[in-house]
Amino acid sequence: MSTIEARFKIQRESFTLDVDFTIPTRGVTALFGPSGCGKTTLLRAIAGLEATPHGYLRVGDAIWQQQTHFIPPHQRPVGYVFQEPSLFAHLNVLNNLKYGQKRIPVAEQRISLDHAINLLGIEHLLMRSPAQLSGGEQQRVAIARALAVSPHILLMDEPLSALDHQRKQEILPYLESLHDELNIPLLYVSHSPEEVARLADQLIYLEGGKITASAPVEQILTQLDLPLAHGDEAKALIHAQVSHHDDHYKLTHLSFSGGAFAVAQKQFAIGHPVRLQVAARDVSLTLERQSGTSILNIFPATIEEIVDESPSQKMVRIRVGDAILLSRITRKSASQLRLTPGKAVYAQIKSVALLS
Amino acid sequence: MISSTDLTALLITFKLAAITTLVLLLLGTPLAWWLSRSRWRYKFLIEAVVALPLILPPTVLGFYLLVMIGPHGPLGQLSAMAGFQPLAFTFTGLVVGSVFYSLPFVVQPLQGAFTAIGQRPLEVAATLRASPLDRFLTVVMPLARPGFLTAAVLGFAHTVGEFGVVLMIGGNIPGETQVLSIAIYDHVEMLEYGQAHWLSGGLLLLSFLLLITVYGINRRFSVVQP
Structure with missing residues (x-):
């Protein structure tokens, strides 16, 4: 090359x-x-x-x-x-x-x-x-x-x-x-x-x-030793592609190595590549897969690294398939859930932005 | 009315001003460009030399030029060795003197115009494949057009108004080196006020028209350009 x-x-x-x-x-x-x-x-x-x-x-x-x-x-x-x-x-x-x-x-x-x-x-x-x-x-x-x-x-x-x-x-x-x-x-x-x-x-x-x-x-x-992975605007980027359209609920499914996101329907052809942006503040972590939640996008994930974000918050880097996400949670939650690197969790993603 | 000697003086004056302006634009453009771009720390020395004719009495300038180009001066001897006629009291000598005399009036507007353009348009042109000469011709020249116009008209008008330098190095030879300003002086000396009025009034009107044209055109330019 x-x-x-x-x-x-x-x-x-x-x-x-x-x-x-x-x-x-x-x-x-x-x-x-x-x-x-x-x-x-x-x-x-x-x-x-x-x-x-x-x-x-x-x-x-x-x-x-x-x-x-x-x-x-x-x-x-x-x-x-x-x-x-x-x-x-x-x-x-x-x-x-x-x-x-x-x-x-x-x-x-x-x-x-x-x-x-x-x-x-x-x-x-x-x-x-x-x-x-x-x-x-x-x-x-x-x-x-x-x-x-x-x-x-x-x-x-x-x-x-x-x-x-x-x-x-x-x-x-x-x-x-x-x-x-x-x-x-x-x-x-x-x-x-x-x-x-x-x-x-x-x-x-x-x-x-x-x-x-x-x-x-x-x-x-998502590199936690760099300033981009911190603050309110910290975001992860995921490359995905359109896998199918759900015409009944008017949703489009975007697949990536860790699963598939469901987003409001887009006029893209199947296979169209897209960039998804997921803000760290929109990702919460649970130990078990939640049922009875309105959140559609839930993926099994592995914790890779946890660092202090502020006296009350932690920034967590998690792996979903081959993709990396950030999750900003309270220090209290991190301690109650006993989060440590290597631990298997579920990432609940409240919102996702389509960049292209 | 205007006599034939006066008419000749008028023609010589305009010929002198036109040739001087042309020479000054040719010499002054590279000099002004260098002054606007050079970061040489002693550049101010050259700038001071260029500005000297602004404050020096023309007779002083004329005197030194006469010494330089006279038969015993360095330039005079040089031109004699090269087989040329001595320059003093010739039309060519007048052109040489006028070029020095009007130098700041051409170089300073050009330098100002070149400086105002700045580095950016030239860098843009370079990234658009224009060679240095190409950049000068297609970017600097058009953008500095008001500067060129001002330089040409000021150089021309200032040469038309020349007196002291001409008197020192050109003398007052009708049909050869007698220019308008000296013709007017002669008329006044001989109390021919009528003819002095004609020539002075004509010169006043012409100079005013020239300047109106320059400022009018440059104002139009400044509207187009930020």
Whole structure:
């Protein structure tokens, strides 16, 4: 499998970026971490926008940087979406889109302008000037413009962070369709757990310029030694697929290795892959399978790890089949149920969110 | 009415201003670009040199230029060795003097316009496959258009109004180096107020029209650009 291999050491005033990693060149990799941890610097170094005297970068078979060998940014087959839309003010939307597209050889054009325009839903904006667009529209144009150069890798620097909640919700579906429709690896800088859970396949966790974890996203979200697995927003991610529709009760069953979730009916074909998000606060644990409960989604599970969450709460990592879930319970319950790693329990899941 | 010597002076003035502006745009653009992008710690020294003509009496500038390009000056000797005519009291000498004299009026608006563009549009263009020259031509030039217009008009207008430098290094040779401002001075000296009025009024009107055009066009630009 083709990979991206990178080693950078970049000195900055507030931190030193010192990373060495290899990631697969497919799917979505999120560069995640608190602000000021070096995510953007790392992304810029990959694009060649950052002066990095000592670095190594290989993308697939091509070496982009090694000792004195440095391919300048305009010769790297990347698409880059900046934090602010950064459209050219002197060009209308169509000419913004064409700016990069007409600079690559026809033989390398794998994504047509029309395809990029359709994917981002900007057909009606083509003749406008950037100043006439909303922030969300501008960012969609910027994404389409980056796609139109048929990049071998798409680099996105918090493309949603400058937008309000509503605009984010407007763009996220387009990003998901990129993920599903285009076979281009995406490197995505984010500090939003929500975006990461929705989009990422794997996650590089950066802190103070260093990588503290690099693994599939479902693993990092539930790794109890990382901050993502704590707090009110702690969530687990499960990959499932549509197994059958219950037309009588209007439910859709989503199967995964530990069983099947029943959720309100969705218009998905059988076999359609979905991402499910289960919040730790929505998972309760019982020693026996409860009967006489309104909760539909109950699975046998094994406790893997228990850590203190707050003086009154514990965070429990449990395994259901091959999937990992988090459960946040009170310290009192943990003690009354005598929960210890290895113990068999039942996980009752109050609610589950379908991400895609 | 305007006499034929006055008309010649007018033509020489515009020819001088046009050539000077052209030379200044060609030399000033790379200089302004370097000033706007360089992080060299002694850059301020160059900036101070560029700004000198703003505060220096033109006669001082003219005097040193005369010394430089005169037959005994370093530039004069250089041009003599290269087989050229001495520059002093020639039209070419006037162009050289005017380029120095109007330098800040071209370089400073350009430098300001380039600085205002910032790094981001250039980075965007780089990730869209544009080479450095391509980026300059297709991103910097169009975005800095108001700056270029201001630089060209200020350079032109300032050269038209030149007096001291011309007098020092060009002399007052009708049909060769006599420009409008000196023709006006001559008329006043000889108490020909009527002709001085014609020329002065014409110059005033023209300068005003030029500036109205620049500010009008630049205002329209600023509406389009954030």
